[in-house]
Amino acid sequence: MKGLRLFRVLGIQISANYTWFIVFGLIAWSLASSYFPFHYPGLSRSAHWVMGFLGAVFLFLSVLIHEITHSTIAKREGIEVKEITLFIFGGVSQLTKEPEDPLKELKVAIGGPLSSIILAFLFWIASKITSRTPDFILYTGLLSYLAFINLSLAVFNLIPGFPLDGGRVLRAIYWKRTGSLRRATRIATEAGKWFGVGIILLGLLLVLTGNLIGGFWFVIIGMFLRSSAEGGYQQVVMKRALEGVKVKELMSQGVITVQPSLRIDRLVEDFYLTHNHITYPVAEKERIVGIVTLKRVKEVPREKWTEKVVQEVMIPIREEIMLDPDGNAADALQKMIRSGEGRLPVVEDGKPVGMVTRRDILNLLEIKTDLE
Numbered sequence: 001m002k003g004l005r006l007f008r009v010l011g012i013q014i015s016a017n018y019t020w021f022i023v024f025g026l027i028a029w030s031l032a033s034s035y036f037p038f039h040y041p042g043l044s045r046s047a048h049w050v051m052g053f054l055g056a057v058f059l060f061l062s063v064l065i066h067e068i069t070h071s072t073i074a075k076r077e078g079i080e081v082k083e084i085t086l087f088i089f090g091g092v093s094q095l096t097k098e099p100e101d102p103l104k105e106l107k108v109a110i111g112g113p114l115s116s117i118i119l120a121f122l123f124w125i126a127s128k129i130t131s132r133t134p135d136f137i138l139y140t141g142l143l144s145y146l147a148f149i150n151l152s153l154a155v156f157n158l159i160p161g162f163p164l165d166g167g168r169v170l171r172a173i174y175w176k177r178t179g180s181l182r183r184a185t186r187i188a189t190e191a192g193k194w195f196g197v198g199i200i201l202l203g204l205l206l207v208l209t210g211n212l213i214g215g216f217w218f219v220i221i222g223m224f225l226r227s228s229a230e231g232g233y234q235q236v237v238m239k240r241a242l243e244g245v246k247v248k249e250l251m252s253q254g255v256i257t258v259q260p261s262l263r264i265d266r267l268v269e270d271f272y273l274t275h276n277h278i279t280y281p282v283a284e285k286e287r288i289v290g291i292v293t294l295k296r297v298k299e300v301p302r303e304k305w306t307e308k309v310v311q312e313v314m315i316p317i318r319e320e321i322m323l324d325p326d327g328n329a330a331d332a333l334q335k336m337i338r339s340g341e342g343r344l345p346v347v348e349d350g351k352p353v354g355m356v357t358r359r360d361i362l363n364l365l366e367i368k369t370d371l372e
């Protein structure tokens with residue numbers, strides 16, 4: 001899911017998922033209305049709100065530092081990082097590729113929790129300093145909370161289940177041992193699923209013993225870990241299977257193109273009902289200018305079919321809806337998922353040279369994973 005772009009740090013785009021803003025509000029509110037009043041009952045309501053707001057802001061910065069540490073190490077290891085997205089339980093650094101060897105994976109994974117531990121330590125020292133002055137109780141409260149939350153971040157992320165940092169560490173170790181990224185990923189994601197189940201059960205136990213809100217959070221986090229472990233495995237397997245296959249090996253040749261000036265009724269009669277494809281590249285003097293999809297055609301009322309032409313309903317060509325013959329199948333599938341189009345043209349020097357459908361890629365994937 002795409003997020004709202006916030007700012008750039010060290011050449012990395014920082015974005016926040018929309019859920020994050022809700023969580024930010026929830027954290028500030030729960031800190032101000034229950035956590036700080038419980039631990040520091042002597043302070044005023046407005047002091048609790050200042051602490052709650054600052055607590056949420058510094059939590060945001062702590063998560064950011066954790067992610068930036070991952071990204072900086074990745075960059076130093078030659079892996080480009082496009083974006084860091086903050087979302088409900090933390091952040092995700094979008095690495096452009098998976099680390100090539102176990103040692104790189106280990107370095108990238110361990111950096112985040114390490115930075116959280118260092119932050120926890122620094123906040124703890126600072127809270128010890130301010131606690132000497134009783135008037136600074138607001139800061140002491142805030143700083144000890146930040147020490148606690150950073151330590152929690154480190155502990156949570158070190159749970160040895162993929163895709164958490166601890167799971168990546170586990171994967172790196174097994175990868176080094178077995179030499180197989182696929183098997184290592186299988187083990188680390190299995191662990192992720194079991195830890196997910198464990199956290200859900202722990203949450204239910206908390207709910208039964210009366211800690212409703214705490215238990216509820218555990219259940220959600222456990223479910224999240226379980227589903228991302230499953231998704232993470234499939235993604236790795238898919239990427240591995242498809243990365244070595246070029247688009248040109250996969251595409252069907254002999255492209256049927258349509259003219260921009262073709263009337264819709266003719267398009268339906270002579271193309272859709274004749275060739276059974278859902279998408280056609282639109283070409284003018286052999287150069288591609290767009291694609292026309294069945295969905296677009298269906299949006300035109302039937303009585304307008306004799307008036308409208310392809311040009312008026314086509315999607316003008318752009319980078320996101322065309323494939324490069326030398327690109328790989330994994331990226332092609334990504335483009336299809338992102339654009340929502342199941343059939344995309346392969347374009348070379350502005351000319352459509354072939355077509356690839358989602359089914360072509362999925363069939364290949366099935367064959368490759370079956371054979372392994």
Ligand SMILES: [Zn+2]
Pocket residue numbers: 066067070112113157165
């Ligand atoms: Zn991390």
